[in-house]
Amino acid sequence: MKKNKYLVMLMLLLLSVVLVACNFGGEEDSSTDTGTDGSTDESASKELNLVVASEPPSLHPQLASDTTSSTIMNNLFEGLMSLENGEPVPGVAESYEVSDDQLTYTFKLRDSKWSNGDPVTANDFVYAWEFGLNPTNASEYASILYVIKGAQAYNLGETTSFDEVGVKALDEKTLEVTLEAPTPYFLELTAFKTLYPIHAATADANENWFTEADGYVGNGAFVMTQWQHAGSITLEKNPEYWDADNVKLSKVNIEMVESETTQMTKFESGEIDYVGTSYGSISLDAIERLESEGKLNIADYSGIYWYKFNTTDEVMQNVNIRKALTLAIDRASLIENITKAGQVPALGMVPDGVEGFGDDEGYFKDADYEGAKAALEQGLKELGLSDASELELKLSFNTSEAHAAIAQFIQEGWNKNLGISVTLDNSEWQVYLDKLSNLDYQIGRLGWIADYNDAYSFLEMYNSAENGNNDTGWSNEEYTKLLQQSTTETDPAARIDLLKQAEAIIIEEFPVAPIYYYTNPYVVRDGVTGMEPDALGNINLKNVDVTE
Template identity: 80%
Template sequence: MKKNNFLVLMMLLLLSVVLVACNFGGEEETTDDSGTTTDTDTTTDDSSGGDKELNLVVASEPPSLHPQLATDTTSSTIMSSTHEGLMTLKNGEPVPGVAESYKMSDDQLTYTFTLRDAKWSNGEPVTAEDFAYAWEFALNPANASEYATILYAIKGAEAYNLGTTTSFDEVGVKVIDSKTLEVTLESPTPYFLELTAFKTLYPIHKATAEANPKWYTEADTYVGNGAFVLSQWQHAGSLTLEKNPEYWDADNVKLTKVNIEMVESETTQMTKFESGEIDFLGTNYGKISLDAIERLQSEESLNIVDYSGIYWYKFNTTDDVMKNANIRKALTLAIDRAGLIKNVTKGEEEPALGMVPNGVEGFGDDAGFFKDADYEGAKAALDAGLKELGLSDPSELNLKLSFNTSDAHAVIAQYIQEGWNKNLGINVTLENAEWQVYLDKLSSLDYQIGRLGWIADYNDAYSFLEMYNSADNGNNDTGWSNEEYTNLLKQSTTETDPAARLDLLKKAEEIIIAEFPVAPIYYYTNLYVVKDYVTGMEPDNLGNINLKDVDVTK
């Protein structure tokens, strides 16, 4: 019996030698669409030798796949796979990305990052200069990056962005050599490493951007440094991501291709998931239709996890009517948040009675700044507002509530519209627009009341408050500003005592809530469904899903 086993073993060994000699497995030459010949290791994919494809949806065309110009979650979701920062997030915590290591000075002001041997998708090395170039692009006022303020933690960044200084040499970003980047901060910033994982701090391939300023608008000119390459982009139709063979950790990327279809309707998205056309639905890859939530819960297939985000209505405070704080207050108090959650959203959200979600450290330990569905308070504020506007009856108000095209946003708007009409006697019309058009309307203050959601860029209260530090902040979209509010936020950036810093942020929250440039509605939860053959797609509390960690086992 032992002899027979030995003979079988020897035959198998000889057969494996023959297979390798004939190039079955191991490396083979393949030619891409451009005619370039590359070496591909076919043994790193599925153990069965087949490709691993993941099928997803997003709700719309990504408005911009430029890391320093993008402001929305759809674009961010795509770029999280095509780009990588100095650090990346794993389970919500910063871990090394392009930076192999870093050192922090004793005073917590200077970070020195050492880059690993990472490459761009075109095969060229990722350098410290690529990071400095990208950050300068974001801060250069000529580029109007709406997220430039997220870099203000860096010494001299605000002055450069505001044009007070004109030389980037005065900003605390120094290229020591091709593999070493030194960053000096204005003051200790406890979430700075998280910032280096955010899209605005992603690197740009300098040579590509200088040769073609529109490099980010088409798949065939797109250069990234992430786990996946943008291989196809059918505008307003679909995107395709393919495993990036140049990625420094490519051996641990299990998926070979990700097909992403653009589907606006949540009902259609849900149908595609249930028919097996897509493998995951929720987070930033589509949205579960509201009419399916209770059924999915009863089937025990719906996942509901924490999400550091808020759903709110913004008010255009430059509008002739919405500039009145009492009108804004009346509209905010007259929203029945608990009823909305129970009867419409049904996703275990919490009524938002402040600007910062309860899950953020130091917040959520009180009853909020106002009462939910406070119709008495709303009517008192409305009466005062009408008097200030020279009006005598609520019916004289004709307001417009705008939202981006979505089944869910439409139903939520209808619920709130009905409540405002019933409880305040105000006439409200609804208006929807495609995502990019809608964002442009908000940015140009071409609206009265507009829906937006905000997911924390980093899990700190400052992420929810900072966008309103001035009317010029690219993410403000309300025209509102308050000098005391701005000063409190500035003080919080230099305050090193955590308790004192928290107190400054809470005082700032009190000020903005008192003037109601926005109406908080509910704090998000994250709802998703996933096929049982997909693993690694559990979102963290910021909604991040790293496709690098995803596997398909069917």
């Protein structure tokens, strides 16, 4: 692209004999570029350079279940609502009304368009949500739609007609949604990827429409113009976006760089403009230095880092073995010596910042070696083993310097304090996700960032062994019952009490080992504004500007 610009400028110089000074890659001049329709575009020369750690596994809104894919799609699509500073604001929906009983939402759509110029209609939302709930599509996030009347029954095959689900296009610009029960976070949900619309004609014409840049149709502030698999993705400003006048960037170049050290090298050499959650990760060995230099920013983050246990495994099905491993992690030392970014030891399933939680000291003690040894002794006896050395465990994680460092720290602790030998196993992101989904692991790391800032977002995935995000094989009838009761409880305090009861049950059975509650450390280049992540880690590139 830069070579073409130079050729054009050279031709203009020869034809008009006018001296024009242009600076490519340095400071921008104050002029504006003229578009093909004669309009001026102040964002025409503003590019942002970012990284993600891996190839996005899926850029289909209803099939994606990972943060890398979400990060990309958040800029290619827009839901009924968008999130600004963590709060829902009108997106495709220009306005909405809520019935007195808080069960029916009626959304009025603005005159917005798809990136191919077609109008966005209420039917595009119906089409997408039906796809997400259709059991044949096996969407791992189908359950997030269960707040809608009849959605769960349709997804489980108990009903076969989508007409029985509370989603109706009253006309092209009016969408009516009826809920099972009042849901205080429903507007936040409508900004989540699983509730994005799909351009029905594109999807009907090509079931693989979401696998390449060519033919990819979205309705967000940007359009994907290039996708070099395992290499890079290029986004450009979407001229059809309803609020395009307020989008300042012309292009976003996103390189796929797995190594955190390489990401930091690129940032410090000026090749990329930001490193932090959503777009890369600061290497652990750089955090203290960046903090001392006054360059490190740390934002609140509603998320948790945990180890999942495959409870269908011959060893990990034993609750006492799981308990021993969980209690024998020294979270405080891990944070002080390895992660170093102000994380908080996780002694429960729900971060302290979530409403109604964080007013206790947790469900167990950090680094409780005596409790761990007692649980281990009981677990070995139940497995018919006489000594911890007879256990051979494998700890799996996706390729990452940070995940490897954390795993090595915990591996050493388990060996030193429990006498358990643990082998480390790393895989690239998509392969690793497949391992978790297929229960082809013993112990596996994963982070979970709230889809909406409510305790239910951290607990709901374990409501059944079949939940696409469970990945442990664990289920508990009482736990499931409490979660179901929480969805219909209208008293906020009573609802939180039900969720706390559920949290206590899952902690008692240890299908996961909570490790720490996230913070969001990041660095951003001077002259780049609007890159501050919200509490869910979202960065809306629509609001980003490059001033130098």
